Amino acid sequence: xxxxxxxxxxxxxxxxxxxxxxxxxxxxxxxxxxxxxxxxxxxxxxxxxxxxxxxxxxxxxxxxxxxxxxxxxxxxxxxxxxxxxxxxxxxxxxxxxxxxxxxxxxxxxxxxxxxxxxxxxxxxxxxxxxxxxxxxxxxxxxxxxxxxxxxxxxxxxxxxxxxxxxxxxxxxxxxxxxxxxxxxxxxxxxxxxxxxxxxxxxxxxxxxxxxxxxxxxxxxxxxxxxxxxxxxxxxxxxxxxxxxxxxxxxxxxxxxxxxxxxxxxxxxxxxxxxxxxxxxxxxxxxxxxxxxxxxxxxxxxxxxxxxxxxxxxxxxxxxxxxxxxxxxxxxxxxxxxxxxxxxxxxxxxxxxxxxxxxxxxxxxxxxxxxxxxxxxxxxxxxxxxxxxxxxxxxxxxxxxxxxxxxxxxxxxxxxxxxxxxxxxxxxxxxxxxxxxxxxxxxxxxxxxxxxxxxxxxxxxxxxxxxxxxxxxxxxxxxxxxxxxxxxx
Amino acid sequence: xxxxxxxxxxxxxxxxxxxxxxxxxxxxxxxxxxxxxxxxxxxxxxxxxxxxxxxxxxxxxxxxxxxxxxxxxxxxxxxxxxxxxxxxxxxxxxxxxxxxxxxxxxxxxxxxxxxxxxxxxxxxxxxxxxxxxxxxxxxxxxxxxxxxxxxxxxxxxxxxxxxxxxxxxxxxxxxxxxxxxxxxxxxxxxxxxxxxxxxxxxxxxxxxxxxxxxxxxxxxxxxxxxxxxxxxxxxxxxxxxxxxxxxxxx
Numbered sequence: 001x002x003x004x005x006x007x008x009x010x011x012x013x014x015x016x017x018x019x020x021x022x023x024x025x026x027x028x029x030x031x032x033x034x035x036x037x038x039x040x041x042x043x044x045x046x047x048x049x050x051x052x053x054x055x056x057x058x059x060x061x062x063x064x065x066x067x068x069x070x071x072x073x074x075x076x077x078x079x080x081x082x083x084x085x086x087x088x089x090x091x092x093x094x095x096x097x098x099x100x101x102x103x104x105x106x107x108x109x110x111x112x113x114x115x116x117x118x119x120x121x122x123x124x125x126x127x128x129x130x131x132x133x134x135x136x137x138x139x140x141x142x143x144x145x146x147x148x149x150x151x152x153x154x155x156x157x158x159x160x161x162x163x164x165x166x167x168x169x170x171x172x173x174x175x176x177x178x179x180x181x182x183x184x185x186x187x188x189x190x191x192x193x194x195x196x197x198x199x200x201x202x203x204x205x206x207x208x209x210x211x212x213x214x215x216x217x218x219x220x221x222x223x224x225x226x227x228x229x230x231x232x233x234x235x236x237x238x239x240x241x242x243x244x245x246x247x248x249x250x251x252x253x254x255x256x257x258x259x260x261x262x263x264x265x266x267x268x269x270x271x272x273x274x275x276x277x278x279x280x281x282x283x284x285x286x287x288x289x290x291x292x293x294x295x296x297x298x299x300x301x302x303x304x305x306x307x308x309x310x311x312x313x314x315x316x317x318x319x320x321x322x323x324x325x326x327x328x329x330x331x332x333x334x335x336x337x338x339x340x341x342x343x344x345x346x347x348x349x350x351x352x353x354x355x356x357x358x359x360x361x362x363x364x365x366x367x368x369x370x371x372x373x374x375x376x377x378x379x380x381x382x383x384x385x386x387x388x389x390x391x392x393x394x395x396x397x398x399x400x401x402x403x404x405x406x407x408x409x410x411x412x413x414x415x416x417x418x419x420x421x422x423x424x425x426x427x428x429x430x431x432x433x434x435x436x437x438x439x440x441x442x443x444x445x446x447x448x449x450x451x452x453x454x455x456x457x458x459x460x461x462x463x464x465x466x467x468x469x470x471x472x473x474x475x476x477x478x479x480x481x482x483x484x485x486x487x488x
Numbered sequence: 489x490x491x492x493x494x495x496x497x498x499x500x501x502x503x504x505x506x507x508x509x510x511x512x513x514x515x516x517x518x519x520x521x522x523x524x525x526x527x528x529x530x531x532x533x534x535x536x537x538x539x540x541x542x543x544x545x546x547x548x549x550x551x552x553x554x555x556x557x558x559x560x561x562x563x564x565x566x567x568x569x570x571x572x573x574x575x576x577x578x579x580x581x582x583x584x585x586x587x588x589x590x591x592x593x594x595x596x597x598x599x600x601x602x603x604x605x606x607x608x609x610x611x612x613x614x615x616x617x618x619x620x621x622x623x624x625x626x627x628x629x630x631x632x633x634x635x636x637x638x639x640x641x642x643x644x645x646x647x648x649x650x651x652x653x654x655x656x657x658x659x660x661x662x663x664x665x666x667x668x669x670x671x672x673x674x675x676x677x678x679x680x681x682x683x684x685x686x687x688x689x690x691x692x693x694x695x696x697x698x699x700x701x702x703x704x705x706x707x708x709x710x711x712x713x714x715x716x717x718x719x720x721x722x723x724x725x726x727x728x729x730x731x732x733x734x735x736x737x738x
Contacts, residue, residue, distance in 0.1 A: 390581060
């Protein structure tokens with residue numbers, strides 16, 4: 001819940017910043033020089049070879065971008081300071097001033113060019129389509145029409161895939177799409193060659209099928225920081241002329257003939273991007289909302305059934321089953337649902353290949369079952385022992401007494417809590433985007449990149465969530481009123 | 489004793505190592521109404537609950553209509569045997585214990601439908617007759633919370649009668665009621681007694697015992713200290729405990 005909530009809050013907070021351009025005087029270079037540091041944003045999770053923690057020396061940062069940043073800072077007469085930031089929010093964080101520049105394999109796309117100003121490129125990459133060796137002849141995206149192809153969210157490859165007739169699956173990490181390709185959950189992965197070589201092609205059963213397009217990495221700056229951009233461009237030119245850039249790229253085995261010609265930015269508008277929210281977007285949101293609703297409903301069914309079983313095992317089961325139920329509850333309540341989803345989807349993949357949707361339903365359902373179990377246990381405990389005694393005294397069996405007398409009352413006690421849990425589940429379901437399901441929140445982040453604003457997509461997303469959760473919360477209130485008015 | 493509906497021999501119970509009953513015998517003949525009186529904590533409710541094994545006993549034996557209860561039976565392991573006894577012995581609780589999520593009629597039909605596998609319509613018909621018998625015709629669809637305590641207790645009596653029990657165990661049936669409502673319940677119990685229903689009634693209210701019981705046993709400190717015809721025991725008690733009870737001293 002915290003994550004989707006954070007996204008909503010973020011986009012609402014950002015709205016005014018995104019909407020109104022900064023009118024301040026451009027003193028960006030002076031500011032950096034006065035501070036004596038060039039603060040650069042990136043995400044260590046991107047891993048080798050960009051910027052990551054030295055595995056041999058904890059805490060020390062290494063990577064070709066770390067070296068470029070250090071070299072550039074030296075050119076400016078300051079020192080470089082890394083600022084850790086989630087990759088997906090690098091641009092908004094740059095805009096709100098968390099750091100001076102963003103440099104972390106950021107591809108220059110038309111959408112980003114409209115929002116930021118970019119330095120000269122420091123690396124030229126190719127988009128590589130990776131497939132399984134057993135797939136036979138695949139020469140391009142046309143051979144994968146209608147098939148699932150994975151990539152990273154808001155990447156240039158994502159834009160390319162959307163233009164092709166394939167079923168696009170969006171991931172948030174570099175490792176996961178290739179794992180899914182190996183498992184057969186994908187039929188192709190399109191990402192740049194740096195990622196493909198390091199994360200894809202080291203799997204023996206995967207191979208490069210085609211190179212689809214070219215692109216460049218460049219340093220992103222706030223639109224008005226022209227002065228700083230010019231200084232960085234000058235610095236990059238010097239690094240290139242002195243051969244230091246080549247030396248850095250060679251150190252990281254990234255140098256190839258293409259890097260010679262990487263000096264200029266591509267002209268924008270290679271791919272047309274819709275400028276504002278339109279009917280097609282609303283339909284996509286509606287589809288996202290349906291996915292959210294379907295996952296939540298099915299997961300709640302799993303949770304209610306599982307929770308009932310757990311609570312009964314805990315209260316009425318033998319010593320062993322009661323203990324097992326308790327271990328389950330502690331385990332699933334005590335670890336993050338995000339981790340559970342990862343284990344279920346990726347960890348178990350070699351033995352149990354679940355589809356993303358199934359894994360989402362089961363993962364959320366099993367997590368919520370632990371909470372439901374505690375809710376029902378409280379409900380069961382709230383029913384006086386006299387109820388069971390009265391049923392037994394009438395000759396009813398213990399299962400009959402439980403099913404006909406105790407459980408209906410206990411569930412009535414638990415009902416407002418169940419409705420509240422369902423509302424929480426509705427929002428927690430946004431977590432399943434980590435296993436490549438595009439639900440409502442994920443749709444919002446995708447659309448917000450397309451239309452270059454968080455404000456409208458965020459508002460639309462919030463409205464859809466409210467439209468689903470408000471009736472539920474009213475229902476919960478009604479149930480609660482009835483319960484308190486009812487039980488004499 | 490042959491012909492007895494309920495027989496108990498040498499009943500002993502303990503809770504947490506403390507003896508509650510210390511060897512109690514009891515015989516109840518068909519059609520008889522036996523009152524159990526005695527000071528609080530003396531074991532009278534425990535005795536009643538041991539008769540359908542809601543309170544397990546550690547020693548002794550209970551025979552109910554040809555079925556035997558023995559020490560160490562478990563709710564899980566001896567479920568079938570316990571149900572055989574409980575089907576034939578109805579119980580009325582001090583706090584009524586109606587099922588709050590069911591209507592008055594459903595409270596009465598639930599056990600006949602689930603336990604005797606009676607057809608729903610037949611069970612409902614019989615329940616209507618029983619409701620009339622306890623003076624609650626027209627309350628079939630009432631939820632328990634909308635009924636007074638006296639009405640609830642009368643539904644509870646109808647609920648127990650629906651199983652056509654050989655004996656009815658009443659545990660302080662009027663103690664949670666004010667005198668007027670208690671009067672309604674005592675009226676119903678008197679009618680039952682007149683119709684020949686075997687009953688064992690525990691009460692600290694001697695007026696209730698005087699009005700319905702034919703025979704009285706006095707239980708104190710886990711033992712039967714006195715027993716005999718109700719009129720005699722209540723008129724000329726021999727045991728000091730009974731004398732104290734009658735004077736309202738204890």
